[in-house]
Amino acid sequence: MTRIQHDTPKKNRLVGVIQARKTIAQAAELIDMPLGTAKGVWARFRKTGSTKNRPRSGRPSKVSDSLRRQVVRLARKDRKMPFREIGNLVEPQLSATTVGDHLAQENYHRRVARKVVLLKKTQKVKRLAWARTHRGQDWEKVIWSDESYVYIGDPKGRVWVTHRPEEEWEEDCLIPTFKQSSIRVMVWARSGGA
Incomplete structure (x- = not known):
């Protein structure tokens, strides 16, 4: 059976139906939510007062702030260097996709030179x-x-080169x-x- 995540408005509707004097089973059927999920949502609401999902920790980033600065330095030092080469030059090694993602966060992108x-x-x-000498010239008459x-x-x-838009x-x-x-x-x- 696949796991799905119900959005907050749907969970709020479930809580509203239960607070309107319906049973959890009746509310789950009305909202079209599995009974076990409905019980969990109601228990969490009674405990925390909220139906929002708690933040998940996720996988820690492989790239530290100092490693990100090193990637940016390498990209600025040689604008034509491919992301794969930049990833191979740093320790720990990074994939070309990871290098591109972190450079994009710093507003650096690959563009045709x-x-x-x-x-x-x-x-x-x-x-x-x-150009400075002729700055005031009326160029419409030339x-x-x-x-x-x-x-x-x-x-x-x-x-291809790596640069920010203003560069x-x-x-x-x-x-x-x-x-x-x-x-x-x-x-x-x-x-x-x-």
């Missing part, structure tokens, strides 16, 4: 300086045009792209404001 064009430090500095080769055929598949554009969560392919197409385009 954003692809960005590889820029040198000097290029980044120059672009930032240009038409942008450019031509470039589009290289077809990405040699890599998806690269999506951090340097170690990005994948630089390079122009390298035997197939290329010249594209020219322009865009502008309204």
